[in-house]
Amino acid sequence: MTGSGARGVASTAPTFVPDLYAILDRTAAAGRDLVPILDAVIAGGCRMVQLREKEWPSGKLLPLAERMRARCHAAGVTFVVNDRVDLALVLGADGIHLGQEDLPPQAVRPLLRSGMILGVSTHSIEQARAALAAGADYVAAGSIFPTATKPGFELVGIELIRTLGAEMRVPLIAIGGITAANVRAVIQAGADGVAVISALCSAADPEAETRRLLEAIRAARAAAQ
Numbered sequence: 545m546t547g548s549g550a551r552g553v554a555s556t557a558p559t560f561v562p563d564l565y566a567i568l569d570r571t572a573a574a575g576r577d578l579v580p581i582l583d584a585v586i587a588g589g590c591r592m593v594q595l596r597e598k599e600w601p602s603g604k605l606l607p608l609a610e611r612m613r614a615r616c617h618a619a620g621v622t623f624v625v626n627d628r629v630d631l632a633l634v635l636g637a638d639g640i641h642l643g644q645e646d647l648p649p650q651a652v653r654p655l656l657r658s659g660m661i662l663g664v665s666t667h668s669i670e671q672a673r674a675a676l677a678a679g680a681d682y683v684a685a686g687s688i689f690p691t692a693t694k695p696g697f698e699l700v701g702i703e704l705i706r707t708l709g710a711e712m713r714v715p716l717i718a719i720g721g722i723t724a725a726n727v728r729a730v731i732q733a734g735a736d737g738v739a740v741i742s743a744l745c746s747a748a749d750p751e752a753e754t755r756r757l758l759e760a761i762r763a764a765r766a767a768a769q
């Protein structure tokens with residue numbers, strides 16, 4: 545369990561705090577260097593970061609990923625790689641995040657270092673249950689709200705969080721269109737945390753935005769107690 549009282553990953557993984565999960569993506573950052581954004585979200589108090597890259601091949605991504613991993617580890621921040629199991633292993637990342645069209649979690653788990661976090665993106669009750677049964681350490685569910693990061697992507701709505709919050713035994717992370725203005729409703733619906741791309745990557749001041757999101761999450765939790 546984490547200090548927040550939310551469900552926590554019961555593995556030997558390094559710090560895993562499922563409150564604010566910052567997903568850093570070059571496209572969402574409009575080509576801005578991700579390293580200063582990473583430094584800003586860490587300075588703002590974020591404890592878990594994912595590198596998401598849909599365009600660059602892994603060889604091109606490696607130097608940036610190594611810099612990001614080193615900074616996360618120096619700060620005690622959990623560092624997860626999206627999609628690319630090979631890169632996560634080469635880097636010694638803390639975890640890997642898989643989508644519905646990536647390699648299945650059952651196939652990937654045996655490749656991972658002991659204690660490595662395996663997260664899975666889901667878009668329905670059935671997918672979330674399957675991810676749990678496959679041994680996911682956390683389940684992400686979305687898109688909760690409309691988002692430019694995945695335009696036209698199926699909206700699952702906050703109702704899915706309400707349903708899954710009652711039955712997931714691992715941290716439930718809401719994703720999709722989440723901002724400081726709407727995060728309260730998502731946490732109150734039962735999410736342990738939220739994953740955020742554009743609200744952080746496109747923020748003029750990602751450190752201040754991180755603080756705003758964390759404050760809103762903590763306020764929502766406090767109100768729910």
Ligand code: TZP
Pocket residue numbers: 572665685686687688690691692693694697719720721722739740741742743
């Ligand atoms: N999966 C479901 S919605 C989404 C992903 C990766 C995009 C979330 O991005 P944003 O910018 O935080 O809405």
Ligand code: MG
Pocket residue numbers: 626627641642643644645646
């Ligand atoms: Mg994927």
